Amino acid sequence: MKKKVLGLLLSTTMVAGMLTACGSTASNAPASTETPAAETPAADTAAESPAADTAAEAPAADVSADEGKVLNISAWNEEFKSRLTDHYPGYEVVDGTTGKIGDVTVNWLITPNEENAYQNRLDELLLAQDGAAADDKVDLFLVEADYAVKYTDTDYTLSVTDLGLTANDMKDQYKYTQDVVTDSNGVIKGTSWQGCPGVMIYNRAIAEEVFGSQEPEDIQAHFSDWNKFVESAAELKKAGYNVISSTADTFRVYQNNAELPWVNGTQIQVDDNLKKWVEDSKALADAGYCGTHGQWTDDWTKGFYPEGKVFAYFGPAWLIDFSMAKDVEGSIAHDGGWAATEGPQGFYWGGTWICAAAGTDNAGLVADIMKKMTCDPEIMKDIVLKDNDFVNNRTVMEELANDPSYSNEVLGGQNPLKMFCAGADNIDMANLTAYDQGLLGDYQTAMGDYINGNYATYDEALEQFYTLALQRYPELTR
Amino acid sequence: MGAKKSNQNVVKFNRWGYIFLIPFFVTYIIFSFIPLCSTIYNSFFENYRSGLKQIGPNFIGINNYINLLGSPEIWKYLVNTLIMWIGGFIPQIVIALLLAYWFSDPSLRLKGQRFFKTVIYMPNLIMASAFSMLFFALFADSGPINQILMNIGVISEPFKFFQYVASSRILVMFMNFLMWFGNTTILLMAGMLGIDSSLYEAAQVDGATASQIFFKITMPILRPIFIYVLITSLIGGLQMFDVPQILTNGRGNPTDSLTTVIMLLNRYLTSKDVGRGGALSVFLFIVTGILSLIVFRMNSSEDNK
Numbered sequence: 001m002k003k004k005v006l007g008l009l010l011s012t013t014m015v016a017g018m019l020t021a022c023g024s025t026a027s028n029a030p031a032s033t034e035t036p037a038a039e040t041p042a043a044d045t046a047a048e049s050p051a052a053d054t055a056a057e058a059p060a061a062d063v064s065a066d067e068g069k070v071l072n073i074s075a076w077n078e079e080f081k082s083r084l085t086d087h088y089p090g091y092e093v094v095d096g097t098t099g100k101i102g103d104v105t106v107n108w109l110i111t112p113n114e115e116n117a118y119q120n121r122l123d124e125l126l127l128a129q130d131g132a133a134a135d136d137k138v139d140l141f142l143v144e145a146d147y148a149v150k151y152t153d154t155d156y157t158l159s160v161t162d163l164g165l166t167a168n169d170m171k172d173q174y175k176y177t178q179d180v181v182t183d184s185n186g187v188i189k190g191t192s193w194q195g196c197p198g199v200m201i202y203n204r205a206i207a208e209e210v211f212g213s214q215e216p217e218d219i220q221a222h223f224s225d226w227n228k229f230v231e232s233a234a235e236l237k238k239a240g241y242n243v244i245s246s247t248a249d250t251f252r253v254y255q256n257n258a259e260l261p262w263v264n265g266t267q268i269q270v271d272d273n274l275k276k277w278v279e280d281s282k283a284l285a286d287a288g289y290c291g292t293h294g295q296w297t298d299d300w301t302k303g304f305y306p307e308g309k310v311f312a313y314f315g316p317a318w319l320i321d322f323s324m325a326k327d328v329e330g331s332i333a334h335d336g337g338w339a340a341t342e343g344p345q346g347f348y349w350g351g352t353w354i355c356a357a358a359g360t361d362n363a364g365l366v367a368d369i370m371k372k373m374t375c376d377p378e379i380m381k382d383i384v385l386k387d388n389d390f391v392n393n394r395t396v397m398e399e400l401a402n403d404p405s406y407s408n409e410v411l412g413g414q415n416p417l418k419m420f421c422a423g424a425d426n427i428d429m430a431n432l433t434a435y436d437q438g439l440l441g442d443y444q445t446a447m448g449d450y451i452n453g454n455y456a457t458y459d460e461a462l463e464q465f466y467t468l469a470l471q472r473y474p475e476l477t478r
Numbered sequence: 479m480g481a482k483k484s485n486q487n488v489v490k491f492n493r494w495g496y497i498f499l500i501p502f503f504v505t506y507i508i509f510s511f512i513p514l515c516s517t518i519y520n521s522f523f524e525n526y527r528s529g530l531k532q533i534g535p536n537f538i539g540i541n542n543y544i545n546l547l548g549s550p551e552i553w554k555y556l557v558n559t560l561i562m563w564i565g566g567f568i569p570q571i572v573i574a575l576l577l578a579y580w581f582s583d584p585s586l587r588l589k590g591q592r593f594f595k596t597v598i599y600m601p602n603l604i605m606a607s608a609f610s611m612l613f614f615a616l617f618a619d620s621g622p623i624n625q626i627l628m629n630i631g632v633i634s635e636p637f638k639f640f641q642y643v644a645s646s647r648i649l650v651m652f653m654n655f656l657m658w659f660g661n662t663t664i665l666l667m668a669g670m671l672g673i674d675s676s677l678y679e680a681a682q683v684d685g686a687t688a689s690q691i692f693f694k695i696t697m698p699i700l701r702p703i704f705i706y707v708l709i710t711s712l713i714g715g716l717q718m719f720d721v722p723q724i725l726t727n728g729r730g731n732p733t734d735s736l737t738t739v740i741m742l743l744n745r746y747l748t749s750k751d752v753g754r755g756g757a758l759s760v761f762l763f764i765v766t767g768i769l770s771l772i773v774f775r776m777n778s779s780e781d782n783k
Contacts, residue, residue, distance in 0.1 A: 114727075115727075115728055116747075116748055120747075123527070123530060123750075126530065127530065150529040150530065151529075151530070153529075154529065154530050154531070156530060291619065292638075292641070293618075293619060294727070297618065298615065298618050298620065298621070299618055299619045299620050302620055434529050438748060445729045445731055448731065449731055449732050449733045452638075452641045452732065454641070454642075454643070454731075454732045454733045455733060464733070464734065467549075467551055467734075468734075468745075471551075471742065471745045471746065472745060472748045472749065473528075473748075473749055474526055474749060474751055474754065475526075475528045475533065475749075
């Protein structure tokens with residue numbers, strides 16, 4: 001009998017233990033991410049907040065006191081975080097993933113872009129938005145042009161006008177930055193602090209050695225169209241330099257000058273200019289003028305240092321400032337060894353847009369962040385002066401473009417802003433679709449194999465592109 | 479009467495056995511059986527996300543299977559997977575047999591056995607993804623391997639390992655081999671140590687050579703362990719994912735020749751395509767079942783001779 005009782009006891013404990021183990025992890029998980037909200041009375045906030053000190057516009061006052069105490073921001077890298085830390089009045093750093101604005105805790109949800117991880121997480125968060133506790137809701141998230149439509153053309157993002165940004169606030173923004181986040185009904189669903197016109201960034205030392213001059217006007221003459229580009233590449237090759245690091249470098253230039261959007265209805269279409277990229281790239285690679293590795297690999301970033309022997313990169317302001325290793329001793333950027341010129345064709349690359357998530361419990365604060373970071377000329381000018389970013393404010397940029405005291409250290413003291421301003425006015429974003437990111441990635445994968453000689457013909461590679469695209473997007477047709 | 483009573487006792491005693499099996503069955507049902515059934519169920523539906531918009535679930539019968547098996551890619555990916563598995567498995571089993579034989583042979587009196595047994599197992603302790611990132615860096619166009627080869631004068635230009643089908647597949651095979659040969663060695667060694675040493679002694683007295691002992695005594699007795707190793711490796715090989723995925727950043731290039739079946743499943747995840755993903759999983763389940771059965775039959779029929 002005793003044995004029976006003991007056995008029963010043991011087995012119940014075991015089964016019960018097993019079940020409670022399941023239960024407790026489930027109930028603990030969400031709690032662990034919470035941060036205790038500070039209990040400062042709301043009145044103090046307005047008084048203490050350094051935002052009030054700037055006395056510029058109506059600041060902390062319109063961040064209403066009965067809003068949520070946790071602001072969740074979803075991003076894929078540290079760029080916006082550092083912009084907010086450095087330029088948003090009253091932002092305090094708590095630790096690597098949290099900050100504070102007044103008594104609101106800012107919670108950074110940073111997921112890298114690789115393998116679509118950022119969007120996968122954001123999708124889950126947005127779809128769960130209705131059922132989530134107020135402090136767990138995403139309040140603000142960042143998107144890129146390549147997939148902005150996927151989010152802006154839904155009810156998951158709020159209209160910036162509803163948040164309180166007026167047309168007057170946004171009058172100085174570049175038109176294209178608004179086009180990117182305008183939904184199919186013409187409503188603006190996001191805003192950006194930066195513009196991303198691209199230029200050709202070349203190595204001054206190599207220019208001096210091969211072309212006998214490092215002045216942008218002289219170099220531009222050697223690279224004013226794609227034929228001249230190839231001729232100059234041959235000269236560079238003779239001297240032992242690669243004209244660009246990889247064939248991937250020029251992809252954005254050709255892609256932005258395409259006339260057709262990637263998708264028409266549900267049908268995938270490939271613009272002739274993309275085919276031209278493939279042909280030109282194959283010629284470059286076959287002649288040994290550049291490599292064929294992907295961007296952001298070690299092989300690619302090697303050109304940021306003198307021993308990489310790369311003449312030029314194509315990129316916008318953020319590439320110069322954020323990616324070219326300017327803080328690393330011995331890099332070309334560190335010594336101001338780059339210069340910028342327009343290159344064969346204008347283009348844009350990247351850019352980050354801020355969207356407000358529907359269901360946010362911090363609408364006031366979100367609107368204030370948008371207003372300060374993307375419409376306030378003082379703050380935006382600060383961003384240019386401190387970070388050399390190209391900000392989304394025509395007045396500020398044109399003023400700085402004509403300001404002889406402004407210079408970019410990475411570019412050896414050159415003021416490239418005139419070039420950027422001209423580029424920003426010409427950007428046309430009419431061709432965006434929700435599928436751009438996946439399709440242009442798949443196209444480059446398939447064509448990379450053709451350029452490397454693994455496919456005999458362009459058509460074979462195109463076939464592979466369609467295969468990959470249809471695996472990714474079942475709703476599309478060819 | 480007495481017999482009946484003892485019989486009842488046995489039944490009562492057995493009951494505890496069943497009760498103690500409950501945790502296994504509960505976890506199995508929750509984490510394996512229900513997902514298995516729902517995978518099969520989902521494979522008959524059109525069910526994915528277009529952006530943030532949910533499409534379906536709409537019942538479409540066996541359309542997912544028709545589309546999947548009708549496309550040439552799936553067969554290509556299956557062949558890729560098998561090539562990369564076999565290419566890694568053959569050296570793995572040969573080296574593992576050799577090492578296990580040496581380790582378990584007392585007449586060799588190997589020194590530092592424990593040390594070597596630990597060392598050969600080590601690659602398996604590294605995460606597959608970390609391992610393939612390491613290889614990606616090592617074999618990059620400007621990576622250390624190319625530098626070394628150029629410095630000692632074997633090549634004059636960097637060899638682009640990841641641009642050729644053969645070299646990139648060989649790298650995957652090599653990684654799988656490195657990661658798993660230690661594990662296989664330990665399994666085979668366990669089997670060899672279980673063989674009665676008097677058999678060896680008797681063979682030696684009879685004048686058998688070392689190779690005769692190996693093929694006539696060790697191998698036949700080792701067969702059950704051998705089949706186990708073969709089947710587990712086959713199942714693991716068919717589900718090959720992390721090494722080629724990380725090595726090629728999910729693209730499976732060059733020319734999709736490194737794409738495995740599970741990598742295709744991962745591609746479907748971009749649009750959360752539960753329907754096509756389910757069909758693919760069921761297909762792989764059936765292929766694994768058939769291949770395992772063939773391996774099993776091949777070995778057990780020899781037994782009956």
